Amino acid sequence: MSAPTARRGAGHASCHHGEILQGVFLDAAGRRCAGLVTLPMTGMGSRAEFTRRPGTPPEQLTVLPVDRTKAARAAALTVEECAPLRREPPCGGELRITGDIPVGLGMGSSTSDVIAVVRAVADSYGVRLAPGTVARLAVRAELACDPLMLDARPVLFAQREGRVLEALGPCLPPLVVVGCALGGGAPVDTLALPARTYDESDVRAFERLRALLRRAVATGDAALLGQVASASARRGQQLLRHPEFDTLAGIGRRLGALGVQIAHSGAVAGLLLDPAAPGLRHRVRGCVRALESNGIAATRVFTTFTTFPPVPPVPPVPSIPTVPTTKEFPSGPAHRGGHRPARPDTPRRPARLPAL
Structure with a gap:
């Protein structure tokens, strides 16, 4: 049999716009675990290309940009996962990552990178990994991940364990989201915030919100979803304390919004x-x-x-100022830390969201 040849694979992953619900919930065994429901957003994402080099040692892995340490770990782990499926020894290769997700706003930029890399490496082996496997590899790479591998399906997801606590339904109720950035778009270093402990009353409150969100998705009740998102966002302010949050909520009430949502590990809101x-x-x-x-x-x-009539055009809005450089924390995000820094050698646009 001839020796395997180099093969290139490609992968892509989208981002999200913060959370609809985040807290501590009970799993099927009655055990407490952190969980979240993200608000999906299409149009921005991470892209990865991986060229594997059979015959090279697996540690011979080059990554561009060089600061993508979590993505590099994801590539190595995925090689270990896929190589045995092709009855090949693990090998090295070249990995290139590009994307346009703003950094440091709580939109899942690092998870998007990781999932795009996992998909690219798997593609180079001609393998399609199940979402559960992708989640397991993503958690091993960055200690916590968002449910971006599930492609916008609404789920309650245990981000530190990489598993679905509950599938809420096929899709969210129809919503139009007017996005914004609190604090001028400066990243939220949640590692610097005091760790929060949850008692039984907190868990009961989160479980009530979970039940309401389940009903909102099942019945297509956008107003009920807005109530859940607002309640979760307000609970998040007990730790995040965005000074503009009350103003944001007041604007929503005055102009008839169904509610507000925020990123619990960043500055993005809607x-x-x-x-x-x-x-x-x-x-x-x-x-x-x-x-x-x-x-x-x-x-x-x-x-x-995607099937509802398009949103009417509105005037262009200014872009968000560039997010200050932040450190990629070695402990992984776990929704308590910032994202990797935007550096001069990074082929990702500065941390700003597109205008309307």
């Missing part, structure tokens, strides 16, 4: 609107103007659906 409500164009414009007039950077309008 006003949730009902696309079926009358005057959507006026409502979106009003939200953008109110945010800007209160010093909150409006960033992007997007939807949770």
Whole structure:
């Protein structure tokens, strides 16, 4: 049999726009575990290309940009996973990562990198890994991950364990989201925040929100989802303490938003609107103007659906200022830390969201 030859694989992963719900929940065995439900967002993502070099030692792995240490770990772990499936010894190779996800806003940029890399390495072996395997490798690479490998399906996900606690349904209710960035887009270093402990009353409260969200997804009730997101965001403020949060919530109430959502490990946030409500164009414009007039950077309008009539155009909004450089914490994000720094050699746009 001839020796295996070099083969290139490619992978892609999208991002999210923070969380709809995050807290501590009970699994099927009644055990407490951290969990979250993310708000999916398409249009931005990470892309990876991996060229494997059979016959080279597995530690001979080059990565561009060189600071993507979590992605490099993911590549090595995926080689170990896939090589035996092809009855080949693990080998080295070249990995290149590009993308346009803003860094440090809590949009899952590091997880997107990791999942894109896992998919690229698997593709180079001609292997398609199951989402559960991708999640397991992602957690091993960065200690916690977002459920981006599930491609926007709403699930309650145990981010530190890489497993689904509950599949909530096929899709979220239709929503229009007016995105913004609190604190001028500066990253939130949640490692610097005091660790929060949860008692039985907290767990009961999170379980009530979980039940309401389950019902909202099952019935397509966007208003109920907005209530859950707002309650979760307000609970998150007990730790994050964004000074503009009350202003954001007030804008939402005044302009008829269904609720607000935030990233529990970053600065991104959003006003949730009902696309079926009358005057959507006026409502979106009003939200953008109110945010800007209160010093909150409006960033992007997007939807949770693809088959509904398109969102009406609104005036362009300024981009978010570049996010200051942050350290990639060796402990992994675990939704308590920042993302990797944006460096001059990084083929990723500065940390800013596209205008509308």
